[in-house]
Amino acid sequence: MTGYVLQKLGYALLTLFGVVTVIFFLFTILPGDPARMMLGQNESAEQIAVVKKKYGFDKPVGLQYLYYLNDLSPVSFHSTNKEDYTFLSKGKYNSAQLFTIGNTTVVLKTPYLRESFQKNGKKVSKVISETLPNTVVLAVSAIIIAMFLGVFLGIVSVLFKDGWIDKLIQLVSTLGMSVPSFFSAILFAWLFGFVLHEYTNLNMTGSLYAVDDFGEGKHIQWKNLILPAIVLGIRPLAVVSQLMRNSLLEVLNQDYIRTAKAKGLSFATIIRKHALKNSLNPVVTAISGWFASMLAGAVFVEYIFGWNGLGKEIVDALNTLDLPVIMGAVLVIAIVFIVINILVDIIYGWLDPKISM
Numbered sequence: 001m002t003g004y005v006l007q008k009l010g011y012a013l014l015t016l017f018g019v020v021t022v023i024f025f026l027f028t029i030l031p032g033d034p035a036r037m038m039l040g041q042n043e044s045a046e047q048i049a050v051v052k053k054k055y056g057f058d059k060p061v062g063l064q065y066l067y068y069l070n071d072l073s074p075v076s077f078h079s080t081n082k083e084d085y086t087f088l089s090k091g092k093y094n095s096a097q098l099f100t101i102g103n104t105t106v107v108l109k110t111p112y113l114r115e116s117f118q119k120n121g122k123k124v125s126k127v128i129s130e131t132l133p134n135t136v137v138l139a140v141s142a143i144i145i146a147m148f149l150g151v152f153l154g155i156v157s158v159l160f161k162d163g164w165i166d167k168l169i170q171l172v173s174t175l176g177m178s179v180p181s182f183f184s185a186i187l188f189a190w191l192f193g194f195v196l197h198e199y200t201n202l203n204m205t206g207s208l209y210a211v212d213d214f215g216e217g218k219h220i221q222w223k224n225l226i227l228p229a230i231v232l233g234i235r236p237l238a239v240v241s242q243l244m245r246n247s248l249l250e251v252l253n254q255d256y257i258r259t260a261k262a263k264g265l266s267f268a269t270i271i272r273k274h275a276l277k278n279s280l281n282p283v284v285t286a287i288s289g290w291f292a293s294m295l296a297g298a299v300f301v302e303y304i305f306g307w308n309g310l311g312k313e314i315v316d317a318l319n320t321l322d323l324p325v326i327m328g329a330v331l332v333i334a335i336v337f338i339v340i341n342i343l344v345d346i347i348y349g350w351l352d353p354k355i356s357m
Contacts, residue, residue, distance in 0.1 A: 004346075005346055008342050008345050008346060009342065011342075012338050012339075012341075012342045015338055016334070016335065016338055019331065019334040019338075020068070020069065020072060020331065021065075023327050023330055023331055023334075024064075024065055024068050024327070025061075025065070027323050027326065027327055028061055028064065028065075034055070034057050034117070034323060035048045035049075035051040035052045035055070035057050036048060053085075054085070055085065055114075056085035059085070067085055067086065070086060071111070071112040071113070071114060072111045072112065072113075072331075073111070074108060074109060074110070074111060075098075075106065075107075075108055075109075076106070076107060076109060077104050077105070077106055078104065078105045078106075078107060079103060079104060079105075080100075080103045080104070080105060081103060088105060088107065092112065093107070093109040093110065093112055094109060094110045095107040095108065095109035095110075096108045096109070110125075111125075112125075113125045113128070113324065113327075113328035113331070114324040114327075114328070115324060116322055116324055116325050117320070117321070117322045117323065117324060117325075118317075118320045118322045118325075119322075119325075124324045124325050124327075124328035124329075125328070127313060127325055127328075128310065128313075128328055128329060128332055131308060131309050131310045131312070131313045132309070132310050132332065134207065134208050134307065134308055134309040134310075135295055135298055135302070135309035135310040135311060136295075137208060137225070138225065138228055138229055138232060138294075138298055138301075138302070138307060138309055139232070139291060139294035139295060139298060140291075141225055141229035141233075142228075142229045142230075142232035142233035142236070142294055143233065143236065143287060143290065143291055143294065144233075145229055145230060145233040145237065146233040146234075146236035146237035146239075146240055146287070146290070147236075147240060147283070147287055149233075149237055149241075150236070150237045150238070150239070150240025150241040150243075150244060150283070151240060151241075151244050151280070151283060153169050153173075153237075153241040153244075154240065154241045154242070154243070154244025154245040154247075154248060155244065155248065155271065155276070156169065157169045157170065157241065157244075157245040158245055158248045158249060158252070158271070159267070159268075159271075161249070169241060169245075170242075172238070173237075173238040173239075173241050173242050174238070175238075176234045176235055176237060176238030177235055177238040177239065179234070181231060181232065181234070181235065181297055181300055181301055182300035182301070182304060184231045184234055185228070185231045185300060185301045185304040185305060186304060188227050188230065188231050189204045189205070189227060189304060189305060190204070192227060193205075193227060201223065202223055202224075202226060202227055203223070203224060204305075205304075205305055205306030206221055206223075206224035206305070206306060206307075207221070207224060207306060207307050207308040207309075208220060208221065208222075208224060208225060208307070208308070209221070209308075210224075224305075224307070227305060228298075228301050228302065228305040228307050231301050231305075232294060232297065232298055232301050235297075236286070236287070236290040236294075239286055239290070240283055240286060240287070243282045243283050243286055244279060244280075244283055247279040247280075247281070247282050247283070248271070248275055248276070248279040250279075251275045251278050251279045252270075252271075252275055256274065257270060257274060257275060260274050285344075291340060292336050292337040292340040292341070295310065295311075295333045295336055298310070298311040299311035299312075299314055299315060300315075302315075303315045310329055310332070310333070313325065313329060314326060314329045314330070317329070
């Protein structure tokens with residue numbers, strides 16, 4: 001089992017290295033001057049040259065790549081020369097010095113995602129830490145809705161198999177998997193936040209926290225979570241309901257279910273006490289994979305509903321060409337994907353020792 005875990009961790013590190021490399025070169029080859037993006041089009045050549053030197057934009061692409069890896073690495077190398085990009089300036093990192101070799105200092109630090117071009121030099125890690133929790137709240141809420149409602153609809157489909165209720169649920173599930181999230185978001189915002197606002201009291205846009213009219217502080221607006229969570233959960237809900245229906249029908253054909261029927265147990269009792277638990281395995285697998293997808297899928301949903309999460313931050317950064325924020329946010333989402341997948345693989349290996357052999 002230890003070897004299996006180490007192997008998976010090795011694959012995860014290689015995948016992460018590949019993601020970092022793709023992110024860097026993808027945004028480095030984009031047309032435009034990063035220094036001019038930071039300062040605007042009307043700045044002087046001298047100011048642009050200073051920014052290029054400060055952030056290493058005047059160096060060859062290969063050297064910039066090494067700088068990027070050095071910034072992200074928890075163990076990094078820094079020059080004692082104040083003129084170098086890698087100079088360990090105070091406040092740039094949360095670091096602990098390990099040892100010094102000549103003009104190079106080796107430190108243990110938190111990964112440095114650099115600074116925003118458009119937020120007055122605000123650290124990207126700070127931007128992400130302020131928005132990621134809102135996205136996590138939205139993703140968890142959507143998963144909970146999808147899981148419980150999807151399992152319920154799957155059971156109802158089985159109870160009314162081949163009836164009009166079953167066919168209606170299948171139709172709704174198919175539509176849920178087919179309709180893009182951005183279209184569902186626009187439709188729900190217009191219908192429930194505008195047309196039916198008098199009855200639902202829901203807003204077309206709004207985030208988790210709102211500032212009161214007197215500016216005295218933030219307070220939570222849970223009702224703003226309802227529409228984006230439902231929209232974000234529609235597609236996984238459709239998948240879960242289909243998986244639950246098919247899995248439950250397969251389990252009901254097992255021999256031990258026939259034995260339970262022969263004992264005179266009611267159909268509802270058989271499902272509740274015997275079939276339901278064994279039918280949840282594919283559902284759990286689907287949910288674990290969907291949660292990571294929620295972070296990426298929340299981009300359009302957050303933007304349309306005005307939800308101040310990481311997805312909306314990415315769209316805003318794309319509109320303003322704030323490359324460090326885009327790169328940092330994409331990297332964080334990729335890390336979440338990798339971590340969740342590696343945890344699922346390890347759990348599978350623990351549950352089924354044959355997998356880890």
